Amino acid sequence: MSVIELEPLVRKLSSPLATAVAAPGRVNLIGEHIDYNDGFVLPMAIQQYVVIAAGKLKTAKRCCSFKSLQLDESFELDLDNTATPDPTAGWRNYVQGVIAGFQELGIEIPSFEAVIHSTVPLGSGLSSSAALEVAIATTLEQLTGHTLTGPQKALLCQRAEHEFVGVPCGIMDQFTSVLATANQLLLIDCQTQKFQHVPLESTNVAILITNSNVKHQLADGEYAKRRSECDSALKKLAQKSWRDVSQQDLDAQQHGLSPTEINRSKHVVSEIQRTLQAVQVLRQNDFETFGELMYQSHNSLRDHYQVSCHELDALVEIAQSIGRSGGVYGSRMTGGGFGGCTVSLVDANRADAIVRRVMSDYQNQTGIVADCFLTKPARGAHVLK
DSSP states (O other): OOOHHHHHTTOOOOSSOOOEEEEEEEESSSOOOGGTOOOOEEEEEEEEEEEEEEEOOOOOEEEEEEEEEETTEEEEEEEEOOOOTTOOOHHHHHHHHHHHHHHTTOOOOOOOOEEEEEOOOOOSSSSSOOOOOOOOHHHHHHHHOOOOHHHHHHHHHHHHHHIOOOOOOOSSHHHHHHHHOOOOOEETTTTEEEEEEEEEOOOOOOEEEEEEEOOOTHHHHHHHHHHHHHHHHHHHHSSOOGOOHHHHHHHHHHHGGGGHHHHHHHHHHHHHHHHHHHHHHHHTTOOHHHHHHHEEEEHHHHSSSSSOHHHHHHHHHHHHHHHHGGGGGEEEEEESSEEEEEEEEEGGGGGHHHHEEEHHHHHHSEEEEEEEEOOOOOOSSOOOH
């Protein structure tokens, strides 16, 4: 993000620029819907960011204001009054939740104004919400002079989403936006919150993200429902963590589970193992096996977890029809599901032809124009100025 790209934001400030920060969206290559089930996930930051320019204000009352250039919306908050969640507040809740987290730590926030712009597609499963939360937190660090550790910042942002937005998300989105490194994937152990970077430096492969440009309305409620179903199944299995459940355990004890709980359990147990295997083969540059694991993951999300949809299935089927001979190693839905994006591992030298084929076939099948972009593993949240 260059200084020139910051200028439209800076011009919207009435005060001198105090800081400018960026926080990325993310895509998860494998390990879906298991971050809240003590699993392993393998995301990376993408080269699309939420950018914030902020200036300090000299006002009689302590307050802050936010303007979104993307949404053409703005609001003001009183920093001396305790913020509470508001179901009608929309994206304001993400902001208020992060501010409340800093205030709970006893950090005094000065009056300021902030202008926000995002290149992370909204509602696409690429964590525009986590990018916004992390960008706000990084802005507050700069304005207050109080720097949190990476995990502290990520957990503060996760709590904001839980308490102010009402989405019981796992740690993956916020951890990735904070801790990601360029040219590295991030393997996160969601039980211990430990993480390690996994190189993806080969110039022979590329990550293709395809936005289906649909988002079915049941997404948010179904997310919470899936989490509840997993918790119920785990309790019936008399285990404290899904990490303690093997496929053999599930086969032996599933008579006490409902058909729905059996399906959810099958996905969680198999996806945890798939993710660990995926890291092993990736370290060996075995892209063909990695791609096959991506297809297996999608099939499980479609059949056992039931969070896919016709449009996502169509995109994955198109990728499979192109096949290894056409330059596609593997593909799967990514994110919460019911719309949003697929992620594919492709031959970098054939990427442009693959994009044209995917977009053409998808429009022919659904009547919808998809958005495709290629990305490398990007840098996590950072200060621009």
